[in-house]
Amino acid sequence: MRETTAQEDLLRGIWRENPVLVQLLGLCPTLAVTGSVDNAVVMGIATFFVLLGSSVLVSTFKSIIPKEVRISAYILIIATFVTIADMVTHALVPDIWKALGPFVPLIVVNCIILGRQEAFASKNTVWRSTLDAVGMGSGFMVAMLIMGSVREIIGNGSWFGIPLFGGHYQPWIIMILPPGGFFTLGFVLLAMGWKKGREAEAVRPRRWPHGVTTEVGGPV
């Protein structure tokens, strides 16, 4: 694997290798709890906390965890942080905890978290793993914020619960229902792909398909 700089470790998760928008991991909470920005952000913070805590512990203990039981050990570490996150959410924001329902405990099975432990934290130093976890966790939060904002603004006419349109707007209820999650994710990914395509186009010389000439008076 190519050596990466600390800056890359931190930044790649936020945009270039965004866990949700590029790697398409952790889509379950992305679809399920982004009906309002509040829920999405609390979910993002909980996931960030679990990812950071697990990465620090896994990279710290990587050499004393036998490889035969590493997945069990990782899950144990992750589950501990998830349980703590669940209890803290319940204590601090009971209303949002109620709205998130089973999705806080389900962070245990979020691919982003186990994926980062296996792919990064178990092979790198604590410092690098911390940067990676902060980057990936922030990337997840960014994705949740985008999804939640689009859905809440269109579906409820508000942002963080603050009404935006002053009663002159008929909310598209479907955007905060499950189908709205799929629509939003589809359009966000479309926008990402479109932007990527343009960036690639800008750096690469234009190449026509085989057999097509670019001379004046070419194929009509």
Place this chain on the structure above:
Amino acid sequence: MSEQELPMAGDAQEPSGNAAGEGPPPAPRQIEASSVRLVTTLSVAGALAGMAIVVAFQYTKPRIDANAARELAAAVTEVLGGAKTYKTIYLEDGKFTAEPRDTAGLDKVYVGYDPNGQPVGVAMEAAEPGFQDIIDLIFGYDPAKGDVIGMKVLHNLETPGLGARIATDSSFVDQFNDVSTPLIGVKEGQGKGGHNEVVMITGSTISSRAVIKIINDRLTAIQKPVDAYWSTIAGTSSTGQQSATTSAGRTTSTSVAPVAAGAVPSPGGGEL
């Protein structure tokens, strides 16, 4: 193998030192670990995880309980109008009592009192399936008149904008502030003006009907013991007697007195 492990285990206790100094990741271990080591590692990790969870639990539990109590108190106040304090009573052997032998697993309702210590009604929680999930609600019941005097939906996953209006639409919710039982759901414009009619939300008939059914079912189940309990407390309170008469019995004297005196809330009760 142990030679290789010991320094690493030392590193692990000092993550900060480890972080800056360590170069490339350690080479993958060739020798398979013994099963004793596997079991030991996971057992130790499990024990540590358990301890961490216990600590977190102890720190968050009081706050979670306080939140739940505050939420319940707010809900009881809301559905009982003028209630200032409330007291939990438990259904034991078919009769309500404030001091059961063991509260675990017993059905319970909340008796609300106004600032003068007069009972104003009984708040009870009830839950049954709605359109998508269980609808969990609390409603106030006035046994003196046999009326429902307030309703608040505590939890629902009904369709936003349609069924979820059972919780938010005041024109629906306010109908429960004074309505006779058993409730009857009528469609908009088809009511006959009866005092027990509830006009259902157009487009949310299933959710509206579920709310009405939940309240009716709950009352059918425990109306008799509630009314029986009510007749004991209403009788003593209205005469201004704090100490119980011979007919009212032990339960009444111990339960009403502290609430009526405005002193420390009785066991299971709370200050609103």
